Amino acid sequence: MGDKRQLAQILRSELTFLEQGAYRRSERYPWRPNFVFEDSSTCINFFYHGHTEPRPCEECPLIEFVPQDHRYARFPCRHINLTERGETVNSFYEYGTQEELEAALGHWLRRTIQQLEAEESTHVQAA
Numbered sequence: 001m002g003d004k005r006q007l008a009q010i011l012r013s014e015l016t017f018l019e020q021g022a023y024r025r026s027e028r029y030p031w032r033p034n035f036v037f038e039d040s041s042t043c044i045n046f047f048y049h050g051h052t053e054p055r056p057c058e059e060c061p062l063i064e065f066v067p068q069d070h071r072y073a074r075f076p077c078r079h080i081n082l083t084e085r086g087e088t089v090n091s092f093y094e095y096g097t098q099e100e101l102e103a104a105l106g107h108w109l110r111r112t113i114q115q116l117e118a119e120e121s122t123h124v125q126a127a
Contacts, residue, residue, distance in 0.1 A: 007061050008116040014042045015109040022029040033098075036089045036105060037062065037077040064111070100124060 070079035078090040082104040092101035
C-alpha cells in the first residue's frame with residue numbers, strides 16, 4: 001500500500017512549499033496571485049506549457065480528497081474541504097484572506113499527512 005506513503009510524500013512537499021512562503025511570491029507568475037495546489041509541483045499539470053494536452057484532473061492524486069460532486073469541476077482541487085466547517089480553497093478565494101487560507105491549508109496538510117501515515121503504519125503492521 002505504497003499509495004498512502006506516496007500521497008503523504010506529495011502532501012509533505014506541498015507543506016514545505018507553503019511554509020517557504022511560495023504562495024506569497026512567485027517568479028513564475030509575478031503579475032497575479034498564486035493558486036493553491038495549481039501553482040505548486042503538486043499539480044500534475046504544473047510543467048504543462050501548452051505543447052501537449054494537459055492531463056485530466058481525475059489523474060491527480062489529490063482527487064480522492066475532492067467531494068464526488070466536484071470531481072469534474074474545472075479546478076477540482078479548489079473544492080477540497082480544508083476545515084471541519086466545510087471551507088474549501090474556493091471558499092477562501094471568495095471571502096477569506098490569504099493568511100486564513102494558508103493557515104487552513106497548513107492545518108489540513110498536517111492532519112492529512114498524519115492520517116495517511118497512521119493508515120500506512122496500520123497496514124504494514126497487519127501484513
